[in-house]
Amino acid sequence: MSDKSIMKVTSILGSPSLRSRSGALLQLAQSRLQPHATTAEAITVRDLPGQALLQAEFANTEIQAAIRKVLEAQVILVATPIYKAAYSGLLKSFLDLLPQDGLRDKTVLPLATGGSAAHLLALDYALKPVLSALGARDILDAVYASDAQIPTVEGRYEVDAEIGTRVDQSLRSVIERASQYRAETEAARERDAVLARARGTPQPPWLGHSVRWAV
Numbered sequence: 001m002s003d004k005s006i007m008k009v010t011s012i013l014g015s016p017s018l019r020s021r022s023g024a025l026l027q028l029a030q031s032r033l034q035p036h037a038t039t040a041e042a043i044t045v046r047d048l049p050g051q052a053l054l055q056a057e058f059a060n061t062e063i064q065a066a067i068r069k070v071l072e073a074q075v076i077l078v079a080t081p082i083y084k085a086a087y088s089g090l091l092k093s094f095l096d097l098l099p100q101d102g103l104r105d106k107t108v109l110p111l112a113t114g115g116s117a118a119h120l121l122a123l124d125y126a127l128k129p130v131l132s133a134l135g136a137r138d139i140l141d142a143v144y145a146s147d148a149q150i151p152t153v154e155g156r157y158e159v160d161a162e163i164g165t166r167v168d169q170s171l172r173s174v175i176e177r178a179s180q181y182r183a184e185t186e187a188a189r190e191r192d193a194v195l196a197r198a199r200g201t202p203q204p205p206w207l208g209h210s211v212r213w214a215v
């Protein structure tokens with residue numbers, strides 16, 4: 001991952017449901033990265049044109065725009081519900097449209113929700129191999145939540161604190177790199193400002209002439 005643009009984040013939501021637990025988990029991860037992100041883009045696959053997805057219409061402008069959001073990002077958050085012991089077919093329909101190396105040099109955080117913990121390993125045996133095949137080498141610790149860990153509170157899904165902590169742990173390395181980059185950028189800006197001020201001050205007279213040193 002290139003340090004300079006570490007803070008471009010794109011999220012991909014692979015749930016077909018409008019009201020979505022994996023969407024709530026994704027939102028939580030996005031909110032944790034938000035203060036560090038220079039850009040934050042979101043792809044909700046269910047909002048992309050269905051026919052274009054199913055018929056792999058690479059020329060479709062909405063599909064192209066979504067692919068661009070992936071290619072331009074440095075950090076990708078991928079969220080999916082577990083369907084039939086794997087990630088959703090909707091997510092696959094979008095991942096299939098990415099170029100073969102579409103996730104190379106990106107940091108990827110896989111997120112999933114399932115009815116129970118029984119299919120926790122689906123991330124390892126199903127999703128991660130696909131992310132690797134797309135070139136991702138920096139895959140952060142995946143976060144899996146069961147439905148019971150994302151209960152409805154006052155009509156909205158609320159991710160429980162333990163899952164929030166796991167998201168924080170998974171994102172720690174990205175946030176540390178982002179903070180380090182910001183600190184370095186600020187130090188460089190201050191140094192440039194000092195140099196510019198120094199250049200602006202009148203030179204001592206002896207610096208204006210060539211000086212012949214006696215040896």
Ligand SMILES: Cc1cc2nc3c(=O)[nH]c(=O)nc-3n(C[C@H](O)[C@H](O)[C@H](O)COP(=O)(O)O)c2cc1C
Nearest residue numbers: 015017020021022081082083084085113114115116
């Ligand atoms: C068609 C379908 C298949 C599912 N298959 C599984 C499964 O194999 N294992 C599991 O743990 N949960 C399964 N679930 C439950 C969902 O994964 C779970 O409710 C998830 O949180 C839904 O996420 P969403 O609200 O973002 O769509 C299934 C749900 C549906 C609708």
